[in-house]
Amino acid sequence: MYDSTTTRVVRGVLIGIGIAAALIFFLFPIYWIVLASFKTKLEVSSPTPLHLFQFTPNLDNYAVVLGLKKQGPMAAGSPGDFMGRLVNSIIIAGASTFLSVLFGTLTAYAMARFRIPGKSDILFYILSSRMLPPVVIIIPIFIMFTALGLAQSYVGLTIMYTVINIPFVVWMMKGFFDEIPHEYEDAAMLDGYPRVQAFFKVTLPNAWPGIAATAVFCVIVAWNEYVFAFILNSKAAVSTVPTFIAANFQGTAGINWGPIAAMATLFVLPVFIFTFLVRNHLLRGVTFGAVRR
Amino acid sequence: MATVTVEKMTKRFGDVVAVRDLDLHVEDREFMVFLGPSGCGKTTTLRSIAGLEKPEAGTIRIGDRVVNNLSPAVRDIAMVFQFYALYPHKTAFENIAFPLQARNVPKDEIRRRVIEVARVLHIEHLLERRPRQLSGGEQQRVALGRAMVRRPQVFLMDEPLTNLDAKLRAEMRAELKRLQKDLNATTIYVTHDQVEAMSMGDRIAVMKLGQIEQVGTPDEVYNHPSTLFVAGFVGSPAMNFLPAEYVDGANPTLHVGGGAFSLDVRPEWAQAIRQKATGNTFTFGIRSEDIALYTEPGPDRIPSEVYVMEPLGDVNLFDLKVGEHIIKAKTLPNFRLRIGDSVWMKLDPDKLHLFDMQTERAIL
Secondary structure, eight states: OOOHHHHHHHHHHHHHHHHHHHHHHHHHHHHHHHHHTTSOHHHHHOSOGGGGTOOOOOOHHHHHHTTSSOOOOOTTSOGGGHHHHHHHHHHHHHHHHHHHHHHHHHHHHHHHHSOOTTHHHHHHHHHHTTSSOHHHHHHHHHHHHHHHTOTTSHHHHHHHHHHHHHHHHHHHHHHHHHHSOTHHHHHHHHTTOOHHHHIIIIIHHHHHHHHHHHHHHHHHHHHHOOHHHHHHTOSGGGOOHHHHHHHTSEETTEEOHHHHHHHHHHHHHHHHHHHHHTHHHHHHHHTGGGSOO | OOOEEEEEEEEEETTEEEEEEEEEEEOTTOEEEEEOOTTSSHHHHHHHHHTSSOOSEEEEEETTEEOTTSOGGGSOEEEEOTTOOOOTTSOHHHHHHHHHHHTTOOHHHHHHHHHHHHHHHTOGGGTTSOGGGSOHHHHHHHHHHHHHTTOOSEEEEESTTTTSOHHHHHHHHHHHHHHHHHHTOEEEEEESOHHHHHHHOSEEEEEETTEEEEEEOHHHHHHSOSBHHHHHHSSSSOOEEEEEEEEOSSSOEEEETTTTEEEEOOHHHHHHHHHHOSSSEEEEEEOGGGEEEESSOOTTOEEEEEEEEEEOSSOEEEEEEETTEEEEEEEOTTOOOOTTOEEEEEEOGGGOEEEETTTOBBOO
């Protein structure tokens, strides 16, 4: 006969070990990079594993990155330009996320609620725009953007990221709207509200978890994007963090481990904060189908 | 309050015709039930009256007003949905207040009216809860409250009791019926449950494949079904049907169930058959309660054999084997027989039904 208490304890311990292993696997790189940002160059590149844990934390790398301390000249401006690039990233990722969620959500609502001729074809067409790898379209887009004056600008890259994210938003949000019973809107319309108001008063409040989850993914895509940023916004004034980090990877005296680690840490923070703020919505958003209506 | 009139309404979904050429008039303050199996167009008809669907053809009037091109918001109707459709992000109070807010009713007035409605429905203590904290029956009451609070011209109800358990459903049936009379509200109620239709409706419109088969009082629909479908759909257990053949002559006779038994045809029946029938083949129908059972043979008694007996407490239900056919008969609970016993049926001659085999329309 099994002792059910023992079985439960053993199972709990095994699950705990499994989760711990997964966490170590996924979080170790972050741990390493955060730690490296507080180390001297010597400590980072030391072959002795002990230095992984034994070092004197210092903020020199952050001082360099934030332009408070001079270091030798680097490829695309000095590491001290980092804050400017971070602001660029925030502006472009923020604006493109807002726009792609706005347009994508409205499109998804129409796709979820109305009888539209050729709807599945339209949806496939929207999705198909994501199927080409960026390098295939980057040259024509660069030429077009240059002709239109959109290259080397906030607007250009924002449009680019918006366009990249819209298909994703449409498909995600259509799923969420499909899950929200249309009877809510029917009821609201019978209660005396026009459809637009029914959407804002009833459907939208119930779609927030989905919107939050979708927005997080959009932010991450725009935040991390490299290829378009590298080609379209190569000038320092409008460049974003990923290209800036890459450009500063190789310093005059080897790889700039310390400043790069500091930049990577600072680069992760905004996404971390954003995700943290919407975490309650996110949880419901990710598990949406599982929630009993 | 108001009448509702539907004229020649047709509604398609792509190639599928959901409602075809439908005509219907609902009287002021009437409790009208749309009864039919799923896919018969009853919900589509209701949603068209609500303005949630736009019919391709026909006119819909509420009172004297043609509402075809009016949005649901201005039709002054309220609807209770099968899944209640309570707004999950609002409390019960806010749910009930929602339609009043749309009309810019002052706050004090809203509070007064919501509480008044809550009192009628016995949900005053639930007003601060959100829908997911309410049981099915409580959600149902909140949904009713939301419909009642603004005193609409017409109530529409789409299978509102389907999601309740059997006991609560029976309670709410009576309560809804009483509420409708107290409110004096024109009500259209959609259901697939013939018990609900029979017990609640002033009149019943039985629907099939997008068309109305019969409109009538529960008594008319039950005792004088105008089509084979209505006869089979209304009533539990369903009416017994047997094929029958009519032989005219000096002594007109009906051979039922492939010769299982024969009935003498009264002169007035013969006349009805000659006038209405398209051929001489029919479906013969009789309800289980219109069959009397005897343990002895006698005049006009038809011999049969007990196939199964189901004691239901208040009645016993017999499956009787007659020739190759099974006929269900209801008896008092003290009438007991064993499987295989011989038994004699006597059919109530005033309760026979005969339907044309071709048109499925009632002859008798």
